Amino acid sequence: MPRKTKRIVRMVLRGVPNEVRELLRLARLRDGTHLGMQARAMPSQRLRGVASLSLAMIIFSISILIWTSISYPANLKAIDEVGREVSFPFPPKRIVSLAPNITEILFGLGLDQEIVGVSIHCNFPEKAKRKVQVGSYINLDFERIVSLKPALILATGAGNTREMVERLEKLGFPGYVIFPRNFNDVLQSIHHLGQVVGREKEAIGIIRGMEKRREKVVELTRDLPRPKIFLQIGENPIVTVGKGSFADDLIRLAGGENIAGNEKEMYPRLGREEILKRSPEIILISSMNPKGDYQRVLQEWSRWKMIPAVKNGRVHLIDSDLIDRPSPRIINGLEEIARILHPSRLNRQ
Amino acid sequence: MKVVTRKKVIIISTLLTILLILVILFSITLGSVKVKTLRSITILLQSILGLKEAGTETERTIILSLRFPRTLLAGLVGAGLSVSGAIFQALLRNPLADPYILGVSSGAAVGAIIAIFIGLGTLSFGLPLASFLGALLAIAVVFYFGRQDGKIHPNTLLLAGVIIGSFLSAIIMFFISISQREELHTIIFWLMGDFSFSNYQAIRIIFPYILLGFLLLYLRARHLNLILSGEESALQMGVDVERLKLISYLSASLITAASVSVCGLIGFVGLIVPHSVRLVFGPDHRLLIPSVALIGAAFLIASDTLARTLLAPTELPVGVITAAFGGPFFIYLLRTRKGVKTL
Amino acid sequence: MIDVRSISFRYHKSWVLQNVSFQVGKGEFIGVIGPNGSGKTTLLKILYRLLAPQQGEILFELLPLKKMSRIDIAKRIAVVAQETYLLFPFRVMEIVLMGRSPYLGHLMFERERDLEIAKKAMEWTEILNLSDRPIDELSGGERKRAFIARALVQESEVILLDEPTANLDIHHQIEFLNLILSLNRERGLTIVMATHDMNIASEFCDRLILLREGRIYRTGPPEEVITQETIETVYGCEVWVDQHPVSRMPRISILRKGGHEREALGRD
Numbered sequence: 001m002p003r004k005t006k007r008i009v010r011m012v013l014r015g016v017p018n019e020v021r022e023l024l025r026l027a028r029l030r031d032g033t034h035l036g037m038q039a040r041a042m043p044s045q046r047l048r049g050v051a052s053l054s055l056a057m058i059i060f061s062i063s064i065l066i067w068t069s070i071s072y073p074a075n076l077k078a079i080d081e082v083g084r085e086v087s088f089p090f091p092p093k094r095i096v097s098l099a100p101n102i103t104e105i106l107f108g109l110g111l112d113q114e115i116v117g118v119s120i121h122c123n124f125p126e127k128a129k130r131k132v133q134v135g136s137y138i139n140l141d142f143e144r145i146v147s148l149k150p151a152l153i154l155a156t157g158a159g160n161t162r163e164m165v166e167r168l169e170k171l172g173f174p175g176y177v178i179f180p181r182n183f184n185d186v187l188q189s190i191h192h193l194g195q196v197v198g199r200e201k202e203a204i205g206i207i208r209g210m211e212k213r214r215e216k217v218v219e220l221t222r223d224l225p226r227p228k229i230f231l232q233i234g235e236n237p238i239v240t241v242g243k244g245s246f247a248d249d250l251i252r253l254a255g256g257e258n259i260a261g262n263e264k265e266m267y268p269r270l271g272r273e274e275i276l277k278r279s280p281e282i283i284l285i286s287s288m289n290p291k292g293d294y295q296r297v298l299q300e301w302s303r304w305k306m307i308p309a310v311k312n313g314r315v316h317l318i319d320s321d322l323i324d325r326p327s328p329r330i331i332n333g334l335e336e337i338a339r340i341l342h343p344s345r346l347n348r349q
Numbered sequence: 350m351k352v353v354t355r356k357k358v359i360i361i362s363t364l365l366t367i368l369l370i371l372v373i374l375f376s377i378t379l380g381s382v383k384v385k386t387l388r389s390i391t392i393l394l395q396s397i398l399g400l401k402e403a404g405t406e407t408e409r410t411i412i413l414s415l416r417f418p419r420t421l422l423a424g425l426v427g428a429g430l431s432v433s434g435a436i437f438q439a440l441l442r443n444p445l446a447d448p449y450i451l452g453v454s455s456g457a458a459v460g461a462i463i464a465i466f467i468g469l470g471t472l473s474f475g476l477p478l479a480s481f482l483g484a485l486l487a488i489a490v491v492f493y494f495g496r497q498d499g500k501i502h503p504n505t506l507l508l509a510g511v512i513i514g515s516f517l518s519a520i521i522m523f524f525i526s527i528s529q530r531e532e533l534h535t536i537i538f539w540l541m542g543d544f545s546f547s548n549y550q551a552i553r554i555i556f557p558y559i560l561l562g563f564l565l566l567y568l569r570a571r572h573l574n575l576i577l578s579g580e581e582s583a584l585q586m587g588v589d590v591e592r593l594k595l596i597s598y599l600s601a602s603l604i605t606a607a608s609v610s611v612c613g614l615i616g617f618v619g620l621i622v623p624h625s626v627r628l629v630f631g632p633d634h635r636l637l638i639p640s641v642a643l644i645g646a647a648f649l650i651a652s653d654t655l656a657r658t659l660l661a662p663t664e665l666p667v668g669v670i671t672a673a674f675g676g677p678f679f680i681y682l683l684r685t686r687k688g689v690k691t692l
Numbered sequence: 693m694i695d696v697r698s699i700s701f702r703y704h705k706s707w708v709l710q711n712v713s714f715q716v717g718k719g720e721f722i723g724v725i726g727p728n729g730s731g732k733t734t735l736l737k738i739l740y741r742l743l744a745p746q747q748g749e750i751l752f753e754l755l756p757l758k759k760m761s762r763i764d765i766a767k768r769i770a771v772v773a774q775e776t777y778l779l780f781p782f783r784v785m786e787i788v789l790m791g792r793s794p795y796l797g798h799l800m801f802e803r804e805r806d807l808e809i810a811k812k813a814m815e816w817t818e819i820l821n822l823s824d825r826p827i828d829e830l831s832g833g834e835r836k837r838a839f840i841a842r843a844l845v846q847e848s849e850v851i852l853l854d855e856p857t858a859n860l861d862i863h864h865q866i867e868f869l870n871l872i873l874s875l876n877r878e879r880g881l882t883i884v885m886a887t888h889d890m891n892i893a894s895e896f897c898d899r900l901i902l903l904r905e906g907r908i909y910r911t912g913p914p915e916e917v918i919t920q921e922t923i924e925t926v927y928g929c930e931v932w933v934d935q936h937p938v939s940r941m942p943r944i945s946i947l948r949k950g951g952h953e954r955e956a957l958g959r960d
Contacts, residue, residue: 141664146382167548265529
């Protein structure tokens with residue numbers, strides 16, 4: 001806490017007991033048991049006077065406090081998306097991003113020089129690849145982060161761990177955590193991050209753009225029947241997306257029905273038989289696993305001709321960065337899915 | 350005369366302590382961020398001696414908040430695992446014994462995994478506490494089966510340990526199979542052994558247990574020698590064998606549980622270090638216990654330093670480094686059969 | 693010195709020793725013989741209280757054995773048992789020094805005096821030159837002598853031996869037994885030796901205790917215990933018992949089954 005503020009606080013605190021004593025004394029006077037004190041003036045009037053004085057003092061002190069904390073070394077106090085209180089210099093001039101979606105958002109908001117450190121997964125935009133890397137989702141190079149002297153660390157609840165954020169706090173680096181879970185959350189997070197780095201206007205611009213495009217997709221596909229989709233994000237074992245995941249939200253918005261949409265887990269594992277049973281009309285294969293081979297997975301599916309999607313040749317590849325990364329490009333992912341689901345309707349646009 | 354005397358123990362312990370200090374100093378000069386060697390050492394020494402601190406704030410944070418606690422913790426755990434490994438080898442009269450042989454590791458792992466699952470893992474003391482309790486529980490169950498009519502039967506104990514260990518491993522696999530991506534990462538890293546979150550609090554928490562275990566064991570070092578030639582033999586020389594076994598097993602288990610609770614399962618340390626030290630200094634526990642502790646500490650510090658600098662900024666799990674030493678070491682042991690009769 | 697009164701012992705259901713009573717006088721050299729499973733080793737284990745009898749009691753110089761502390765027993769009775777674990781080989785000196793344990797108490801390191809006693813014991817057993825060698829580098833006979841030295845440093849009045857000559861060749865057997873005999877005659881140690889070799893027992897022991905299925909069948913000097921009739925009854929086999937031409941002690945010889953037609957046929 002800055003020194004000025006401390007002094008003010010001390011003054012207020014010292015003043016309070018005096019007021020309290022005065023009030024008590026008056027209370028006793030009203031009982032009429034106290035001797036030797038001027039009980040002449042109307043007790044209730046005196047009381048009101050003291051009370052309003054105290055109130056004025058309190059209000060004055062609080063405003064001083066607020067004033068000093070905002071305009072002194074400009075520390076912003078905020079509450080992040082997981083409910084933590086964060087205090088950091090505003091606007092933050094050196095930022096470390098611990099997740100690729102955050103990096104995308106920051107660049108999207110127009111920051112570049114301010115970003116001093118990124119995770120090894122941050123691959124978009126191209127400029128991000130040239131930034132200093134500080135580790136992965138689960139393994140941080142604390143020494144490197146310390147040497148970068150960041151003013152603020154940005155992390156995501158879906159990926160980074162609480163331990164690492166707390167560890168960084170203990171080392172003196174405040175962390176702001178976002179936790180978007182669906183399309184709307186992504187818009188919120190972009191907004192929050194915009195506020196946090198002082199680019200709120202740009203954030204709102206991005207959000208409006210995304211909303212407009214989303215509305216378009218929803219409108220175009222509103223009256224169309226919803227084809228059954230299976231989105232595969234893991235090869236061995238077969239992993240798909242369930243309720244509460246981004247991709248599931250996107251599928252819904254794009255006018256499709258996720259055959260795993262009722263699974264409670266975010267990334268459920270379904271056996272091939274189960275998928276067969278649910279007979280999806282379209283299979284989307286996400287390029288998530290860099291080692292995975294799209295051709296091989298495609299070939300694997302081609303043996304199961306009883307699945308409508310395979311029979312009708314509607315097995316498609318989709319960039320996982322577009323559908324599983326809560327960043328501004330998620331609207332691209334939405335549009336891509338919609339194009340695959342309803343080619344006739346959307347390709348006309 | 351090549352007998353272990355007080356003088357011998359003091360001299361060797363002093364030399365090894367000096368070696369350990371050198372390893373510690375060396376280790377804090379290395380890391381993914383370059384800090385000049387002399388600067389790192391002066392920062393550390395000035396902090397310990399309470400003098401005005403040198404270096405920039407960044408350097409001080411790196412040395413004092415990141416590297417030094419990590420080195421200390423690695424040393425403490427290295428000493429703990431090595432000592433308990435040596436003791437289990439003596440008590441079970443089995444050269445393949447290591448600190449985890451009585452199911453301690455599986456118990457600790459289950460405790461940790463359950464904590465991660467129910468979200469306790471996010472509390473700073475939640476995870477170590479849960480894994481410590483898990484380890485103690487496993488030990489209690491193994492002892493319940495291994496101890497009959499007030500007597501500990503080493504073979505029964507061993508068997509119980511293996512069975513309980515397997516059972517708990519099955520539970521671990523179950524949890525892994527139903528866990529989601531984020532939990533999975535944390536679990537896997539814990540199972541592989543990880544020092545990246547070392548802090549002074551963890552050291553403060555486990556230090557008393559390890560010290561207590563160490564003292565209880567060292568006070569009985571001479572009796573532990575006797576037990577190596579057989580329990581009946583030790584008994585006829587006046588040793589209260591059952592009491593010795595009970596206290597020794599419990600002390601060694603306590604040390605293991607404490608070590609594992611803060612950093613996960615680090616393998617091979619408790620196996621390689623005792624054997625190597627015995628080859629050089631002999632099996633007399635009066636010298637073995639302190640030597641194994643000091644060398645074990647140095648070894649794990651060196652391994653951890655390698656783990657965090659070899660592929661910076663990526664960190665290898667320290668268990669990978671110790672295993673890399675352990676495999677060839679085992680082959681060497683088997684081929685030469687030096688100093689180990691029953692392999 | 694040792695008064696064994698009606699002890700009975702069992703491990704699980706069946707009694708291994710039943711109603712065994714005998715006395716061992718100071719300075720005697722006692723041999724315990726009997727078939728396998730007759731309880732020889734168990735008896736020895738009871739004598740140094742590794743096992744406790746369910747019935748009866750043992751008095752050591754009028755003190756009940758079960759009231760004595762482990763250390764007291766160790767100072768009075770030393771045991772040289774079957775070959776024990778040598779997982780991590782100690783040096784001979786270290787092994788011999790272990791026998792001083794009852795006198796060290798909480799001390800961690802041996803004193804000058806203990807080293808002196810150990811050296812003297814090793815001189816006596818003629819292994820002083822081997823004191824720095826690891827025990828696993830010694831021959832069977834030398835190892836046995838090292839364990840005797842260890843028993844000697846315990847400075848006990850009694851030494852118990854369990855099948856001490858098993859696995860030794862004849863040269864080492866004789867060497868060993870003469871050593872024990874001199875311990876008995878020259879230093880007055882009381883010896884109780886369990887053995888399956890009756891000729892040894894006959895030659896070296898003052899008195900024998902013959903066990904049969906957990907009970908004492910006969911006790912007394914060798915000529916009373918080792919007779920054609922007792923051996924054939926207890927062991928259930930045919931043997932030839934005669935008198936050794938030199939020592940005059942009973943001697944057991946083995947004969948092939950079915951007599952000796954070979955001589956009758958003229959083959960030699």
